Amino acid sequence: MMNLNTYAVIGSGASGIATAYYLRQRGFNVELIEQDDAIGGRIRPFLLGDRPVQLGGKNIGRTYNLFREFTTAMGNNPYEFFGLNSSQVRNNKLLTLDNSRRVKATLEFLSQGTPKDIWRFWNVCGAVMRNLQNGLLGGPYFTDFCQRLGDKPLSEYFSPNFCQVVIRPMTVRMNGAEPEEAYVGNLGSNLRMVLDTYDQLTQGMQPVLEQFAKTGPVRLNSRVESLMVRNGRVVGLRLRDLSGVQELEYAGVILATPASISSKIVAPQSSELAETLDSVNYYPVTVVVAEYARDIFSKKVRALVFNDTYPISNAGAYGINERNVIRYTFSGRTGRRYMKDGATSEELIRLAEEALNKYIPISGSDRIRYVAKYHPVGLCAYTSNYPQFTTNLKTQLSQLPGLYLTGDYIKGASLEACFEAGKACADQVVQFEELQVSQKSELAAISP
Structure with a gap:
């Protein structure tokens, strides 16, 4: 199947959404490809009972200018103060x-x-x-x-x-x-x-993602098997979806996946690029949002950070007025040990309640329901010597024209940093296309 006027963006987390958004603003056709059954990556909502809740990306900084412009472009998405x-x-x-x-x-x-x-x-x-x-x-x-x-x-x-x-x-x-x-x-x-200082979307991320999904084609439940390369140029993808394996050609391919996942995709074409991407460190994280029958936190104290003796790193109120809904984060060296040993979500939340109860009264008997998500490639710790890292990426990508990279390891892991990275990637595509047009015009001018 030919999509020679369309760019493929692999991964629909914040960086992938941003790249697709900015390319579409510049008039490009973009197809967003996601291996899960919904877009959003770590910012996608999950159901807590019958209500959607955010396991990531809920707090929006006042300096998140690009992301706030995006939510405004996606319709009426007001914010409320969180602090x-x-x-x-x-x-x-x-x-x-x-x-x-x-x-x-x-x-x-x-x-x-x-x-x-x-x-x-x-x-x-x-x-x-x-x-x-x-x-x-x-x-x-x-x-x-x-x-x-x-x-x-x-x-x-x-x-x-x-x-x-x-x-x-x-x-x-x-x-x-x-x-x-x-x-x-x-x-x-x-x-x-x-x-x-932080605000939160009054209606959450769901309406933003729903509106964005209407701005262009999205392929869900589709996993990249490999890149398609012809004459040294990336020309498409082999995708596995519910119907089997498909070969799709594109004007270019943008990997907006974590560095460790992008590494596996590019490895058959460039072991050097794969090695550079593998230098980015990722650590697992489990996030749980639990609802209780009463307020747990108070107006004065809405979050608590734990030291390295606990598997939980942070517990906090879901919203400034939703202090009965608690978001737990399990990360760090001790948390990794529990996750590696196969601790269930129920076991982790009980450990969290025991830890929190030492300082703030809480009981598992007050818990009504919870939703949990384990991310094996969860939190990005970047790499050392960032200037050399980016130089290596640029050099190695130049040997695979038609391929672009973006993600949480380019500018940072915050929503705003991911949008900065997406915008920068879109600019690279635009510059390449303008160069191609310029070169064709020059050739036409000197042709007999």
């Missing part, structure tokens, strides 16, 4: 960081570090606040920093206590990584999320 609220246990009492006392609480957290920790942390925070591009992978401040001092693990840059109190809550929740598994060059992408 910033997270607590830790310090000296047997809860220390809460929220919008009303952000400065005071931040100073209390920073007091756990050495003067060098505080100086270094304020410097990197300042870099992100001065230029939001430093809150994306490859930002100018962190690129220069790593070129001068090296891209070392965060555990080598900050003291052990500061890593546990300040750094780990960021890396384990956003990347599934311990401080020794995350790098200084990637810190800005976490800091941008911490420094932001």
Whole structure:
């Protein structure tokens, strides 16, 4: 089947949606291809009883300009305030960081570090606040920093206590990584999320995804078997769907899947590109949203972060006024051990309730229902030496014309970072097409 005027975008998570959206804005035909039965990836809603709930991507930062423009383009999708609220246990009492006392609480957290920790942390925070591009992978401040001092693990840059109190809550929740598994060059992408203030879509993500699905063709339940290459150029895909294997030709193929999945797809054509993609670290995560018969959190305390002795990394209220619905995240080294050993969702949620009950009263008898999702390739911890990584990608992709890459490992894992990556990928396609047109015009002009 020929689709020579159409680009294929593989993967319908935030990066894939963004790439398709920006290409369609520029007048390109795009077919979105998804192996699951619905689009959205980690931001797709799941049913908690008869209501759709978000297991990922629920909180939308005030600085998420691209993503907010997208939701506006998808119709009437209003936002409601959620703010910033997270607590830790310090000296047997809860220390809460929220919008009303952000400065005071931040100073209390920073007091756990050495003067060098505080100086270094304020410097990197300042870099992100001065230029939001430093809150994306490859930002100018962190690129220069790593070129001068090296891209070392965060555990080598900050003291052990500061890593546990300040750094780990960021890396384990956003990347599934311990401080020794995350790098200084990637810190800005976490800091941008911490420094932001958040809203939530009043109607959730469902109407946004439903409207987007109407903007162009979508193939569900379709898995990429391999790339089709002719004369050194990627010209299509072999897809397996419910009817069997199909060979489809496209103007170009865009892989908007996690780096480790893209690696398997490209490996037969380029072992070097596959090796580069495999250098990106991913860690598993399980997310559970549970409904209780009463409020668990309060207006003052809406989330609690746990240390590395627990399999749960974070528990938080689903919404500012939905404090009886709790979102649990299981990640980090201890969480991985439980997931690797095959702990069921029921076992994990019981462990979470036991941990939470030490500080906030909760009982499994109050639980009404829950929905859970395990992501074996869950949270992206990126890679070290981002400038060299992107240089390698560019060099290796140049040997496979017709193939493009985007995803959570390009600019960062937040929704906004994924939209930045999708937009950048769409720009690359546009530039290639414009170059092709220019070259054809030149050839026509010199032909007899």
